[in-house]
Amino acid sequence: MSNAVRRQAILRLVRDRAISTQAELVEALREEGHDVVQTTISRDVHDLGLTKVRAPSGRLVYAAPGSDDADRLRAVGVAMRRYATRVERAGPLVVVTTPSGYASALAQAIDEGRHPGIAGTIAGDNTVFLAPRDGTSAQALSTELGEHLARA
Numbered sequence: 001m002s003n004a005v006r007r008q009a010i011l012r013l014v015r016d017r018a019i020s021t022q023a024e025l026v027e028a029l030r031e032e033g034h035d036v037v038q039t040t041i042s043r044d045v046h047d048l049g050l051t052k053v054r055a056p057s058g059r060l061v062y063a064a065p066g067s068d069d070a071d072r073l074r075a076v077g078v079a080m081r082r083y084a085t086r087v088e089r090a091g092p093l094v095v096v097t098t099p100s101g102y103a104s105a106l107a108q109a110i111d112e113g114r115h116p117g118i119a120g121t122i123a124g125d126n127t128v129f130l131a132p133r134d135g136t137s138a139q140a141l142s143t144e145l146g147e148h149l150a151r152a
Contacts, residue, residue, distance in 0.1 A: 006034060007044055014050060014062040025062065053112075079109030080148035087146040089138045094130040094145065103128045117141050 006029070013019060013028050022041050029036045049065040053075065080087075083106040086097040098106055107123035110130070117136035122129045132141045 003044075006036065006040075007048055009034060010041070010044055010048060010050075011064050014064060018059060018061045020052075020059055020061050073113060073115060076110055076113035076115055077148045079106055079113070080145055082106075083109075084145070084149055087142050087149060089142040092132070092138050094132065094138050094142045096128040096130065096145065098126050098128065100126045102126065117144075 009029060009032060010025065013025065013032075017028060019025050019028060022038055022045060025045070026036055026038055026041050029041070045062070050062045051065060052060040053063045080096075083098045083102040084096050085099065088095050096103075096106065103123040103126050107121040107128045110118060110121050110128070117133055118141065119131045119133045121131075130141065130145075132138050
């Protein structure tokens with residue numbers, strides 16, 4: 001089997017299935033008749049630029065670069081519903097309140113989600129400060145994130 005055929009199979013598998021480990025990827029390829037070993041898959045994962053994203057289930061899974069933007073933004077919404085209790089604009093920032101001890105988990109999910117309107121986060125014990133990127137108003141970001149809470 002050629003590298004190109006195997007790598008196309010890998011991209012299709014990570015798009016169609018929730019695959020978390022190289023061992024799972026090896027098994028999925030073998031189920032399809034590809035004779036592969038983990039070291040080859042490790043090289044392919046690196047060369048293809050696969051990343052790990054948080055699936056809606058909360059599990060980290062492989063995704064092709066650029067193909068996971070919608071999934072990452074969905075994961076931000078899931079994290080907001082799971083951890084946030086209040087969202088408000090405070091001058092040029094957005095402040096998100098959580099129960100005690102959950103701010104770091106929320107900030108990490110937001111950072112990993114790479115929301116295009118958020119430059120970064122700072123987390124305390126129960127508060128996350130969000131810095132909007134240039135071109136994104138704090139009010140618009142606050143409204144967008146607050147909508148996730150309304151869906152809870």
